[in-house]
Amino acid sequence: xxxxxxxxxxxxxxxxxxxxxxxxxxxxxxxxxxxxxxxxxxxxxxxxxxxxxxxxxxxxxxxxxxxxxxxxxxxxxxxxxxxxxxxxxxxxxxxxxxxxxxxxxxxxxxxxxxxxxxxxxxxxxxxxxxxxxxxxxxxxxxxxxxxxxxxxxxxxxxxxxxxxxxxxxxxxxxxxxxxxxxxxxxxxxxxxxxxxxxxxxxxxxxxxxxxxxxxxxxxxxxxxxxxxxxxxxxxxxxxxxxxxxxxxxxxxxxxxxxxxxxxxxxxxxxxxxxxxxxxxxxxxxxxxxxxxxxxxxxxxxxxxxxxxxxxxxxxxxxxxxxxxxxxxxxxxxxxxxxxxxxxxxxxxxxxxxxxxxxxxxxxxxxxxxxxxxxxxxxxxxxxxxxxxxxxxxxxxxxxxxxxxxxxxxxxxxxxxxxxxxxxxxxxxxxxxxxxxxxxxxxxxxxxxxxxxxxxxxxxxxxxxxxxxxxxxxxxxxxxxxxxxxxxxxxxxxxxxxxxxxxxxxxxxxxxxxxxxxxxxxxxxxxxxxxxxxxxxxxxxxxxxxxxxxxxxxxxxxxxxxxxxxxxxxxxxxxxxxxxxxxxxx
Numbered sequence: 001x002x003x004x005x006x007x008x009x010x011x012x013x014x015x016x017x018x019x020x021x022x023x024x025x026x027x028x029x030x031x032x033x034x035x036x037x038x039x040x041x042x043x044x045x046x047x048x049x050x051x052x053x054x055x056x057x058x059x060x061x062x063x064x065x066x067x068x069x070x071x072x073x074x075x076x077x078x079x080x081x082x083x084x085x086x087x088x089x090x091x092x093x094x095x096x097x098x099x100x101x102x103x104x105x106x107x108x109x110x111x112x113x114x115x116x117x118x119x120x121x122x123x124x125x126x127x128x129x130x131x132x133x134x135x136x137x138x139x140x141x142x143x144x145x146x147x148x149x150x151x152x153x154x155x156x157x158x159x160x161x162x163x164x165x166x167x168x169x170x171x172x173x174x175x176x177x178x179x180x181x182x183x184x185x186x187x188x189x190x191x192x193x194x195x196x197x198x199x200x201x202x203x204x205x206x207x208x209x210x211x212x213x214x215x216x217x218x219x220x221x222x223x224x225x226x227x228x229x230x231x232x233x234x235x236x237x238x239x240x241x242x243x244x245x246x247x248x249x250x251x252x253x254x255x256x257x258x259x260x261x262x263x264x265x266x267x268x269x270x271x272x273x274x275x276x277x278x279x280x281x282x283x284x285x286x287x288x289x290x291x292x293x294x295x296x297x298x299x300x301x302x303x304x305x306x307x308x309x310x311x312x313x314x315x316x317x318x319x320x321x322x323x324x325x326x327x328x329x330x331x332x333x334x335x336x337x338x339x340x341x342x343x344x345x346x347x348x349x350x351x352x353x354x355x356x357x358x359x360x361x362x363x364x365x366x367x368x369x370x371x372x373x374x375x376x377x378x379x380x381x382x383x384x385x386x387x388x389x390x391x392x393x394x395x396x397x398x399x400x401x402x403x404x405x406x407x408x409x410x411x412x413x414x415x416x417x418x419x420x421x422x423x424x425x426x427x428x429x430x431x432x433x434x435x436x437x438x439x440x441x442x443x444x445x446x447x448x449x450x451x452x453x454x455x456x457x458x459x460x461x462x463x464x465x466x467x468x469x470x471x472x473x474x475x476x477x478x479x480x481x482x483x484x485x486x487x488x489x490x491x492x493x494x495x496x497x498x499x500x501x502x503x504x505x506x507x508x509x510x511x512x513x514x515x516x517x518x519x520x521x522x523x524x525x526x527x528x529x530x531x532x533x534x535x536x537x538x539x540x541x542x543x544x545x546x547x548x549x550x551x552x553x554x555x556x557x558x559x560x561x562x563x564x565x566x567x568x569x570x571x572x573x574x575x576x577x578x579x580x581x582x583x584x585x
Contacts, residue, residue, distance in 0.1 A: 004040050004041040004044075005040075005041050005044055007036075007037075007040040007041070008037045008038070008040040008041035008044045008047045009037075009044075009047075010037075011033050011034070011036040011037035011040060011047075012033070012034070012037040012046075012047045012050060014028060014033045015028075015030050015033030015034045015037060015050070015051075015054075016030075016050075018030035018033055030054060031054065031055075034047075034050065034051040034054055035051070037050075037051065038051050038067060038070075038071070042070055042071055042074035043071060043074035043075045043077070043078045043090075044071070045071060045075060045090040045093055045094055047071075048067055048068055048070075048071035048094060049068075049093065049094070049097055051064075051067050052064040052065075052067045052068050052097060052098075052101070055067065056101055056102070056103065056104075056148070057104060059103040059104065059105050059431075060103075061101045061102070061103045064098075064101055065098050065101055068094045068095075068097055068098040068101075069094075069098065071094055072090075072091050072094040072095060072098075075087050075090045075091050075094070076091055089170075092170050095126060096126065096163075096166055096170070098122075099119075099122035099123055099125070099126050100119070100122075100123075100146040100163065101146075102115060102119060102146055102148040102149055102152070103115070103148065104147075104148035104151060104399075104400045105399060105400065105431045105432065106403070106404050106435075107404070107434065107435050107438075108404055108435070109153075109403070109404040109405055112152050112153060112154070112404070113154070115152060116152050116154045116159075119149070119159055120158060120159065120162070123159065123162040123163065123166065124162065126166055127162060127165060127166060127169075145277050145278065145279070145280055145283060146159075146163070147277065147278070147400075148400065150303050150476055150500075150501060151400045151401065151403065151475075151476055153403055153405065153475040153476075153500055154500070155347070155348050155500070156303050156304065157303075157304045157306065157348040157349060157350055158348075159306075160277070160303065160304055160305065160306025160350070161304075161306040161307075161308075161350050162306075163306055164287070164305070164306035164307040164350070167283075167284075167287055167307075168287055168307070168309070171256070171284070171287065172256075172257070173288075174257075174260055174264075174287075174288035174289070174290075176260075176261075176264055178289060178290075178291070178292060188220060188221055188573075189218075189219065189220060189221050189222050189223040190221065190222055190223065190269045190270065190572055190573050190576045191222075191223040191225065191266065191267065191268045191269050191270070192215070192222055192223065192224050192225065192268060192269065192270045192271075192272060192572055193225045193227050193248070193263060193266045193268035193270070193271045193272065193291065194212060194224065194225065194226055194227065194240070194244075194272045194274065195227045195228070195250070195263065195271060195272065195273045195274065195282055195285070196226070196227065196228035196232060196234075196236065196237055196240065196250075196274055197234075197236075197274045197275040197278055197279070197282075197300070197301070198228070198229065198232065198278060198279035198281060198282055202234045202235065202236065202300075203299075203300030203301070203479060203480045204236075204274040204275040204278075204297060204298070204299060204300035204301055205234055205235070205236025205237065205240075205274055205300075206235060206236055206300070206363060206364070206480055207297075207299045207300050207361045207362075207363055207479065207480055208236065208274055208297055208299070208361065208362065209235070209236050209239050209240075209362060209363065209364050210362030210363060210364055210559075210561035210565075211360070211361065211362035211561050211564050211565055211568055212224070212226075212236075212239070212240055212243065212244075212362075213239065213243050213362075213561075214362065214561050214562065214564075214565030214568075215565060215568060215569060215572075216243040216244060216245060217243075217565075218565075218569050219245070221569055221573060222569060222572065222573075223245050223246075224243075224244050224245050225244060225245065225246050225247070225248055225266050225268065226240040226241060226244035226246075226247045226248070227247075227248045227250050227262070227263060227266070228240070228247075228249075228250055229249065229250050229251075229252045230249045231252075236274075239364070248262055248263070248266060249262070250262055250263075250281070252281060255284075256281065256284035256285060256287075256288075259281055259282075259284065259285050260284075260285050260288050260290060263285055263290045263291075264288075264290045266291075268290075268291040269291060269292060269293065269572075269576035269579070270291055270292075270293045270294070270295070270572050270575055270576055271290055271291040271293070271294045271295075272294075272295055272296075272297060272572075273286060273294070273295070273296045273297065273305075273311075274296075274297045274300075275296070275297065275298060275300060275301040276296050276298070276301075276305040276311070277301055277303055277305070278301055283305075286305055286307060286310060286311055287307055287310055288310060289310050292576070292579035292580065293312055293313075293575045293576060293578075293579045294310055294311050294312055294313075295311060295312055295313035295314065295315055295351070295354070295575070296311055296313075296314055296315070296351065297315055297360070298314055298315070298316070298502075299316070299320075299360065299361055299479060299502070299504060300479055300480060302347075302479070302501045302502045302504065303501065304348065304349040304350045304351060305350060305351060306350050307350065308350040308351055311350070311351050312351060312352060312575075313351050313352050313353070313354040313575070314349045314351040314352070314353050314354065315354045315356065315360055315568075315571070316353060316354070316355060316356065316360060316502055317355065317356045317357075317358065317359045317360045317361075317507060318355050318356070318357060319359055319503070319506070319507035319510050319511065320359070320360075320502040320503050320504055320506070320507045321347070321353065321355060321502055321503070347500065347501055347502055354571065356564070356567050356568075356571070357563075357567065358557065358563040358564040358566070358567045359507055359511060359557055359563075359564060360564050360567075360568070361561070361564060362560075362561025362564050362565065363480065363483055363484075363558075363559060363561075364559075365487060365551075365559050366457070366458075366461060366484055366487065367458075369458050369459070369461035369462035369464075369465055369488065370458060370459070370462050371462070372459075372462040372463065372465065372466055373466075374392070374466040377392075377463060377466060378392070378421070381421075381423060381450040381451075381452065382450065383421050383450065384447075389419070390417070390419030390420055390421060390534075391417060391419070391420050391421070391468040391469075391530075391533065391534035392420075392421050392423065392466070392467045392468050393413065393420055393421070393422045393423070393467060393468060393469050393470070393471055393530060394422070394423045394424075394463065394464060394467045394469075394470045394471070395410075395422065395423070395424055395470065395471045395472075395473055396423070396424070396425055396452065396460055396463070396464070396470070396481065397425070397473045397478060397481065398425060398427055399425070399427040399428045399430070399431035399432060400476075401473045401476050401478075402424070402428050402431070402432055402473060403473070403474065403475055403476070404435065404439070405474065405475065405498065406473050406474055407435070407436065407439040407440060408523045409471065409474075409495065409523050409526045409527075410422060410436075410440060410449075410471075411439065411440055411444075412523050412524060412526055412527030412530075413471065413526065413527050413530045414440065414444050414448050415527060416527040416528065416530060416531040417527075417530055417531050417534045417535075418448075419534075420448055420530070420534065421448060421449075421450055422448055422449055422450070422471070423450050423451075423452055423463070423467070424449060424450070424451055424452070425451065425452055425454075426451045426452060426453045426454060427454075428451060429451040433445070436449065461484055461485075461488055464484070464485045464488050464490050465488035465489065465490060467490050468490075468533055468534060468540065469490060469491045469492065469493055469530065469533045470482070470485045470490055470491070470492045470493070471492075471493050471526065471530070472492055472493065472494040472495070472505045474495055474498035474499050474500075475498055475499055475500040475501070476499075476500070476501055477494065477496075477499045477501065477503070477504065477505045477506075478492075478504070478505050479504035479505065482494070482504065482505040482508050482509075483504075483508050483558065486508060486509075486512055486514075486547045486550065486551060486558065487551045487558070487559070489544045489545075489547045489548040489551070490544065490547065491514065491517075491518055491533060491540075491543045491544065491547060492505065492508075492509070492518060493518055493520060493526055493529050493530060493533075494506055494509060494518060494519050494520065495519075495520045495521075495522075495523065495525070495526055496519060497521065497522070498523075506519060508558065511550070511556050511557045511558055512546065512547060512550035512551075512556055512558060513546060513550060513556070514543065514546060514547065514550070517529075517539075517543055518543070
């Protein structure tokens with residue numbers, strides 16, 4: 001058994017270093033290494049979880065389920081007794097992972113409601129079982145959290161609240177109890193622990209960076225503590241360490257208990273999570289009450305935590321939580337059945353929604369991108385010389401965001417502007433070429449679609465700068481990408497009515513004063529706006545100039561964090577005051 005576990009660990013570690021697409025080497029095959037690791041020790045739950053996650057991301061959900069079930073049976077078969085606590089926990093981990101499986105891509109929108117309903121059914125079935133022994137560690141329950149759920153285009157809150165209930169029931173409860181001091185409600189400074197995002201998605205930190213810097217400048221009112229693993233080296237983490245009043249290293253190898261202790265010992269008035277749902281470790285800490293007030297920022301990964309007993313607020317902006325109509329702004333109706341709300345802009349939260357008047361974010365302006373000649377780009381992406389006078393539209397989002405419903409927008413653009421070139425990322429070709437061929441036609445794919453290989457953020461901005469317009473994907477729209485595209489003076493066409501998460505792109509256009517020109521009311525309207533940008537040079541130049549002006553104008557708030565800093569400061573003080581008043585004497 002020991003040899004089997006050692007071999008499994010070896011193959012598993014090799015697998016994590018295989019494949020250029022994953023940042024590793026093509027000298028080895030990731031799938032083969034995971035298969036060898038799994039075969040070496042079927043009852044090694046951690047290896048099974050990693051292998052299943054790899055298969056799930058390749059849309060091989062049935063194979064992933066088989067891997068998890070084989071390991072669950074092996075765990076129970078090799079356990080010392082039916083009361084073996086470790087085996088019970090591992091079996092539950094594998095069952096939860098199997099229930100949460102969800103392919104990130106779809107060949108047709110018709111697949112998605114059954115997929116969503118299946119998730120609800122499997123999670124409900126698990127919740128209906130007898131509660132498992134409370135000996136698990138939430139930080140190791142899944143190899144990765146189910147990041148594909150929001151891309152289905154259906155409300156994610158019902159799924160995440162069910163997952164949260166499973167985690168709470170199946171993990172060791174936190175034993176330390178808060179003692180909320182009874183100081184005056186005007187106590188200053190308020191201690192705020194900001195917990196960094198730990199996943200590969202760095203958007204939450206980038207969207208919050210200048211707010212964080214501004215909060216740190218308010219030393220008389222706030223004591224800001226930055227919480228992150230010492231090894232975390234993102235742009236936001238570097239800026240946060242430089243400005244925070246103190247820094248706490250979040251241990252990553254000791255499981256959820258040590259991470260919770262590290263945050264608890266800060267004795268913060270408020271714990272602010274930049275994102276929940278990207279890291280099992282931060283999700284595990286969020287299941288415990290570590291401060292009187294706890295909230296999630298959520299922008300960049302804009303979904304509810306699903307754990308309302310320990311996360312009190314979801315902080316957002318009126319600009320991001322409203323639907324656009326010609327008559328103005330209307331607060332979104334989030335009631336009704338899940339099936340009725342796919343793609344209608346609905347967003348629900350398990351927490352209390354804290355709506356700011358400001359846009360809640362503060363983004364450091366990216367350096368000017370390297371200069372790129374449009375003709376060089378068109379030659380690189382192999383646009384036919386006879387078509388080089390046509391418009392260039394971009395949608396540089398990863399493949400999970402290219403929902404089958406979005407194909408209708410691409411089709412409408414090509415119908416209205418047959419000479420258009422639409423530039424997508426290479427991942428879209430790998431994941432969706434067959435679907436695009438079916439929904440758009442092989443001739444459109446060959447003539448109008450081009451695919452860009454993996455590249456740097458700086459080069460992405462250089463490409464956006466020479467495009468005629470960017471098209472925002474739906475139902476999961478862009479946030480940081482849209483803001484940075486506007487910053488290089490390129491217009492972005494947005495369809496809020498099809499967006500199922502908070503409306504970051506709409507908020508950016510509203511702040512720039514471009515919503516009346518670039519916000520579409522329907523799929524047909526997307527084509528109409530694209531056609532106007534392609535054929536009306538006066539309109540196109542005017543929109544670009546206004547985008548440039550808005551990016552440079554602090555009153556537009558696109559890159560001025562001051563209003564958000566002021567409102568965050570007031571909110572954090574008020575939340576801490578309310579928690580003190582509510583605590584028992």
